[in-house]
Amino acid sequence: MAQALRPNTAGSGLMATDGKRHPLQDTLLVVTLVLGLTSFVTALSSQSLHLLSSWTGLVGILTGAYGQWVSVTTRERFGLILGLGASAVGFFLGMWHGGLVG
Numbered sequence: 001m002a003q004a005l006r007p008n009t010a011g012s013g014l015m016a017t018d019g020k021r022h023p024l025q026d027t028l029l030v031v032t033l034v035l036g037l038t039s040f041v042t043a044l045s046s047q048s049l050h051l052l053s054s055w056t057g058l059v060g061i062l063t064g065a066y067g068q069w070v071s072v073t074t075r076e077r078f079g080l081i082l083g084l085g086a087s088a089v090g091f092f093l094g095m096w097h098g099g100l101v102g
Contacts, residue, residue, distance in 0.1 A: 039090025057091025
């Protein structure tokens with residue numbers, strides 16, 4: 001029962017962080033989220049924006065995949081999965097509306 005009396009110094013389980021700075025991972029996270037949001041919104045807004053949605057989706061998928069490979073914390077992985085999902089949906093809708101070429 002001694003472990004029940006010890007305080008949890010690791011932080012929350014879902015968004016645990018190691019307390020260190022990760023500038024590369026944070027940059028990849030922000031870029032993936034921005035590309036995913038852009039791809040998703042442009043794919044849903046207009047069929048004529050298929051070039052923008054498909055290219056931003058493709059770059060967002062690649063950026064997110066690399067970010068997952070080098071990610072360290074759960075917080076980074078959680079955000080990267082959200083960006084990857086939005087990028088994938090935007091990419092596939094952009095491909096359905098016309099693809100990567102005009």
